Amino acid sequence: MTALLDSIGYSGWALHALIWLPVLGMGLVLAAEESKAKTVAFWWSLGVFVLSVGLWWAFDPTVGGMQMESTTPWISTWGVNYSLGIDGISLFMVMLTTFSTSIAILGSFNYIKERERAFYALMLLLEAAVVGVFVATDVFLFYVFFELTLVPMYFIVGIWGGERRIYAAIKFFLYTAFGSLLMLVAILYLFWKAKTMLGVATFAYADLLQVPLSGTEQLWLFSAFALAFSVKVPVFPLHTWLPDAHVEAPTPGSVILAAVLLKMGTYGFLRFLLPLFPVAAQHPTVVTTMLVLGVIGILYTAWVAAVQPDAKKLVAYTSVAHMGFVVLGVFALTVNGLQGGLVVMISHGISTGALFLLLGMLYERRHTRTIADFGGIARVAPWFATAFVITALASIGLPGTSGFVGEFLALMGAFETHPTLAFIATLGVIFAAYYMLPMVQTVFFNKLEKDENRQIEDLSGREMAIMAPLCALMIIIGWNPTPILERMEPSVRMVIERVEDAGVQAATSDDDLQVVVAPPGEVAPTVTSPTPGSGTPEDADTPTADGDE
């Protein structure tokens, strides 16, 4: 395989291709006939996926840093580069994206019945943007892609969604934009800091890592970044956009939303939050807060999910619970926790994506999502029921499925550092069964009472082709996650080491890194305040003080 890749010169260009091929495909789809659009889109996205599979072998699992890097100056005035690269963290996110997109497109053949060209074009645009998020190594570029993902999703939800689609779309849009725009200010602060401290205008991730930040600054910037990513994840209590968006979105939209868009948040945690602000990231209050929110996310949303009458909303809430495990794993700040978090991300992408696809298929057949409308479907659709049960089990983390590996490692990692919280989080395992099984039961088991349900068809060939790889992946990852884990580990270790090093420095030095312990909001002199009145953001902007003179 490696030889094959070498023979076609597979290298950094592949990353560019993964971004731009979907854009090209978007053009092709728009140019195609309305009836052919879906076929074109599917094969094109499949091609993109195949291309991304090459990364698996081209990736060097022994290296922790960025690989396959390439940099082109983009906006030289600001030191912005169009620079891409992947590491063990982004590799799987990229592959998950390309995979999910193909699957989602294939899964929307029957669901999307009007304005197909526009739909598939937006799907491909979304794919490009999401891949961009995961491979960008320039913070500015990252931000651009991060925001760009909103637009296609906004339209996908808003145009092809359900009854309250507009409300959901706008809520999704504003909620996520709210976080990311504050992050933008934080990014510009970093940029400004880099400019003043390092003397270069740069947005490069690697450069921004070098920016010395005081403890207070770290806390502020951390908060801004964390807010942006937490909305995306979403972390309790910033999650209420998600059920609406998921429920109203068309199936493929939900799939992409669950499979990859949420991952952008947790990816941001790993890529930016921890490495850029290591001192803040291990501030006890911060860590405890995030962990507590993660735990609340796990338990609370599990409860909320359990009483949902709408199957899709139920699954949407479970997403929050799953992402709670990721948050827990990440802020455990241990290798196991981070790796677990990453595996949960992958697993959640596959299993929740599959659940949404299946619910979509049900919706195509029955035009309802209310759990109580179903019953006994396993009798008329055994393959369907089987696929659903496998997926549901992967979702609740049954050992032998991908869900278990992730949750197990995440909890284990959390247990190493925060046993009490991890203990509470483990209870989520119970509530996973509490929300998922009644739904499975009511939909697929019980008596086949309604005549409409009697006529439900089993999986078609196309649907089997969708579910087969998904189910296979759930089980394969469940039994042999090591190839994935070993590719992630060096990168994860780098993150952890960076956090730990910063912790050691903070503990040994007596500069204002110690301020970390002080409550946020206190004024701390910064290193660069040659003139009075500059300095921290707090006092630079209080004109009344000046205006009184």
Added chain:
Amino acid sequence: MTFLFYLFAGLAIGGAIGVVMAKNPVGSLLFMVTTLAAMAGTFVLLEAHFLAAIQIIVYAGAIMVLFLFVIMLLNLGHEYKADLRGGAFSVLSFGLIGAIAGLLAPEISGAEAAPGPGAVAIDAAIAEHGAVGAIAEPLYTTYVVPFEITGILLLVAIVGAIVLAKREV
């Protein structure tokens, strides 16, 4: 001198108040002319003789007549009821204006503003070029650009006025 100044000032202020309070638009206009004339007087006292003349000729003579012309054209000269805003609005406005005046007056009166070198330079220029020449000289040299722009301005005004006031296209 001082007496004259205060006389003119009193006239100007009285006229101004008349402008604001007069019931009939024509009355307002006449009060305005009074004010303008009184200000021309203060101009004279401030050694701006040419401007004083212009003030009477152009302002009181031309512009105010234009106003009068429009008032007559629109047949507003018969109105004898005040269109002052009443009630809370005028009270608020009064308070607001009072506050602004209360802020402005002490600031301006408290500032050092004595006749400086400018007075001497003006006297010298008038001595050299005469009252008109003293203004004309810089107008056509240093301030030639704004002067030319004034021309454009008038062109714009003419075009605008014609286009808007024309009865029907």
Added chain:
Amino acid sequence: MQLDFSRQLHFFWALLPEIILCAWAMVVLITGVSGRFKDAENDGGDPSFNNAASLGWLALVGVLLAAMANGWLYGITEVGRDSMVAVDGFRLFSNWVFLLAAGLSILISFSYVYRQRLQAGEFYGLILLATAGMMFMAGARDLIVIFLGLEVMSIAVYALTAFNRRDRKSAEAGLKYFLLGAFATGFFLYGIALVYGATGSTNIAAVSRSVASGAATPTFLALGITFLTIGFGFKVSAVPFHMWTPDVYEGAPAPVTAFMSAAVKAAAFVAFLRVFMVGFDGAYETWYPILWWLAAITMVVANLIALVQSNVKRMLAYSSIAHAGYLLVAITASNETAAAGLLFYLLVYTVMNIGAFAIVIGVAHHAEERLQVEDYSGFGWSQPLLGVLLTIFLLSLAGFPGTGGFMGKIYLLQGAADAQLWYLSVILVLTTIASYWYYLRVAWFMWMKSELTERQHALVMVPLPMRVALVASVFIVLYLGFFPGSALEFARASVEGLGVMGAGVPGLGQ
């Protein structure tokens, strides 16, 4: 060529673009009143190539000539800083913006002029003259020239606002604009007088020196700055001096609104920036809190009110107020980055705003009808290209990545960052979120609501010139969104020769 302003002829060269525009305006006027082109109403046919349209094309030639002159001025160097007219990158860049705005506005006027049977000669002539006034403002190094330029521009725009004499809304808008504009002019003029009283000069360089040296009378200076702020604040429609904006924008003919919201605002901002950042640099402490609050209130109020607008023109009016708020941040920041950001943003704003208005004009066929958001229901699907374009313009106005609006906003924020205006930056982005709502609202009506009948949307009129304008706008918006590098560099270079800035001001000079 080197200019020496001791020779009067050199003023001619220095003002060549303005002079060309004024002269060309007269040509257009004369052509307009000449018999052949007089009859705009019953020549019928294609709005792109009728009698009235010929005047439009003629005016465009003037814009083009002025643009050539403007380009030619890049080869010119000047001597001395106390001249009345600046020949620097800042002015020339601004001129590009005005000319672009004028050109695009003319292009989108064709169908409006045709449908409303306006007097084309006067219409286009006044646009050219207004543009000339703006250019005077941008190039002025003297408060009096700024004032006169402002008046040339304003009076032309008053006339343009009230231009559609069949429409009482237009007349009403004209009156409101005029009365309030004149009212604000009074304050502005008082400000000039007080600055003159404080510093003994109206020349910005001289004022700057006087202010920096501390020779200026503080009371007069403070009052002068206050009143100038009010004057400029009115023109850029900063809250609370914005009250005229929505009414006037709604009432004025749509192309004029486009022109106004882009070019007039740009001119005011350019002059604002030059006066405050160069002239009153030394008094930064005095005016920075005022502008800080002005910017903050403007952003907040405008964006909040825009949320409840259902008339698209009015919504765009509030949006333009909001953008004024963003631009005020740049002036508050008062450093080179911010200045460059302001220029860049003006460029982007001009293009995207006029682009959006172009489609509004296209949809609002006949008179000023069909301006409600509801009228856009299903518009995207019946006119996909226009729908996409409007979406792009709206996204750009919202400041979304991939569009010039985003880059502009980033540049403004960078300027704010350099001045460490963090709170203001946060207010900016938070209000931006509110703005997403009303921009996307149009998008949702366009794409997500059920369609109106085909017939209704078939009435959308997009003649050739408007298409040109749309293509140009969207190209520029996207180009600046994806490859802003050269334009940014250009903007940055343009502010280099602006003058003393950042000295003794906190947060500057790094």
Added chain:
Amino acid sequence: MVTEALVLSAILFVIGTFGVLIRRNAIIMFLCIELQLNAVNLSFVAFSRMFGIEGQLFVFFVMTVAAAEAAVGLAIIISIFRHYETVNVDSFNLLKW
């Protein structure tokens, strides 16, 4: 006397402003604006006693501007009168909120 002139100017300016605020008649409002401009002129003349002839020059320009504004302004008033048959600004509220 310069100071007194400035104070007078300020007073007139404020009265003009007051007039704009409380009159309903568009022409009178405009007249009040003219009053403001005149007040400023007085300032210019006063300041010219301090700094030189430029102050008087500015008055010259201001008068021109006032004339131009008067022309266009009155034209607009005529124009609107044709629509509304009144110059009472309270009537002009087609555009609001």
Added chain:
Amino acid sequence: MATPLLALAQGGGQAAAEAGHYEPFLPGLVVLLPLLGFIVNGILALQHGRASADAVRRGEELDLGDASSRPATHTLPTWIGPGVMAAAFLIAVVNFARMYGVYLEEPVIVRYWTWIASGTFTVEAALQLDQLSMIMMLIITGVGFLIHVFSVGYMKEDPGYPRYFAYLNLFVFFMLVLVMGSSYALMFVGWEGVGLCSYLLIGYWFSDREKSDAGKKAFIVNRIGDVGFLIAMFLLFREFGTVDFVPVFAEAETLAYAGGLVTAITLFFFVGAIGKSAQIPLFVWLPDAMAGPTPVSALIHAATMVTAGVYLVARSSALFALAPLSSAVVAGIGVLTALFAATIALKQDDIKKVLAYSTVSQLGYMFVGVGVGAYAAGVFHLMTHAFFKALLFLGSGAVIHAMHEAYHSTHSHEDAQDMRNMGGLKAFMPITWVTMWIATLAIAGIWPFAGFFSKDEIIWYTAAFGGAENAPYPALYTVYWIIALAAAMLTAFYMTRMMVMTFHGENRTGAEESKALHEAPPVMWIPLAVLAVLSIFGGWINVPEELQASWVGLFGVLPASEWLHHWLEPITAQAHHIQEVNLGELSHYSPFGGGEVLWATISTVAAGIVVLASIRFVGGQKVVPVAQDEKKPTGFAKVLANKYYVDEFYDRFVVQPIVGASRFCWKIIDARIIDGAVNLVGMLSKGVGWGVSMFQTGTINTYAFILTVGVLAILGVTLL
């Protein structure tokens, strides 16, 4: 096929015994075969499901009544299901033969691949072969095979036949992973996996809502226990950095004796065991689990899965021995459960419910065994219980099968499981009657049946443990001992009651129906017979050495004194060592004096008397069929019949509050507070926008006024 395998076993075994080491024989295949069976059966089931789905859509049912017309998807599993089990059993036997005679001190670990390797945590996909897992393998595959065979007869007319075998195979696969996995993590895979299969099989007839509910309940309750397991694992990992058995036990003694950590670990493990083995307070799912097909109850809810908790404690004996408190809790919960469930069983009328509570009760005994350090005894009881309880369940299955067919023949909807509808069945099904009596005597602890030896040993050890030199809570163990004895008597009573009600007296099935009653077919009664043999002789492998010479050991005739103890010695040695060091030698102690022989005699005689007395007592009671039974139990009997209202208690105080809280979270916190806050921000923004836009009156004076306000404000800022 079997012959060469046996040859392999013999050859390997002999060679191994001579060399003193053990050569594993295809252990992976033991696990893999059921998995393969699952996959093949599963695909068959799905195809079969398609066919029946088509029928359902047409509004029909697949006709499976006629054996010749059954499709291949229905007939193939008959061979695949039991087939893979037979093969697996044979391989297990081969392995056993090879291990037999070898004193294997260290377990043999067969590694396949690295399952999870992350940072500091590594766990291999590896099977561990040692004496304990070997015993479990034999029980699972052996009893499993028999039950598979029985199922062929029992389920043959069920439309979901292939699916049934798929689940059953999958269950065996997971059960084998559970007992053969070389680490807690792998054990957990099996642990949850069997839970899953239990869920699927309980809800096998998923069209019946109650059965479906029962499956769900089993899964969720099991998961509660699983959390304990998980947490124990995390604690182990925190301490040792691994969850593999070998290194954990090697390091175990670094933990402080009776320390907090080891107590916590073991208690959490025990929480897992409670869930899986249906002990107080998590036993509620097991009686409901009887909703599954009866062979499933036999295999999963009697013989294998529910004993996983006992296996877990036995496996972790080194840890439990270090935690006397935990051990006391284990034994205490065990003994309480034994008594509690036995009392409930007294008043149950459903034959399977009686057996279910009996299972809970017997599991309690096993926990008493492992709780008092008699790990081998616990495992011993596990094994004998597997024999006789499987037999009882299968027997009841045969009865239900017959009853069902009887009612089916008249289209009656009477309850085929209620003993009040039975009676006098011995005439119709003699083989079942005999075999079930054997099992009843075994469970009642009558000498020389299997149950006597295992149960007696546990009871005796309970006393002995309390008598140890440094016994932590000696008085407590005396109490345990008394309760255990009492529960044994209750067992004898309710089992006899069940037998009498089912087989003796008048037949109450109904005149018409009774004509259709008949003995089970051979495919069903042969497994019964095999199990009956095991229930008789199964206990003889572990006759206590001290008693071998007494009548209990038939004066030395019974073979293999304490064979199982010796066999498990390598597993339990560490625990016994720890016990000896900390508690001292276990004395031969009885709370009220008397020797072991005496107490053994007392217990078996007492049990015998109870059995005889109950035959008379129950036989003398008038039992009326369900249809005519209007007498509702009163007083304490009512409490017993309603299972102490435990389900109701849970529903009221656990389930309802959680559901209520969930609704509260959703409707109030999520929708009102959080989302309300979000929407409020939006509405506030709009409201403020609307409010501010009210200044936009359209009047120029207002505009000028506001402008002037701005002037004043700025003047104020600059000048003041």
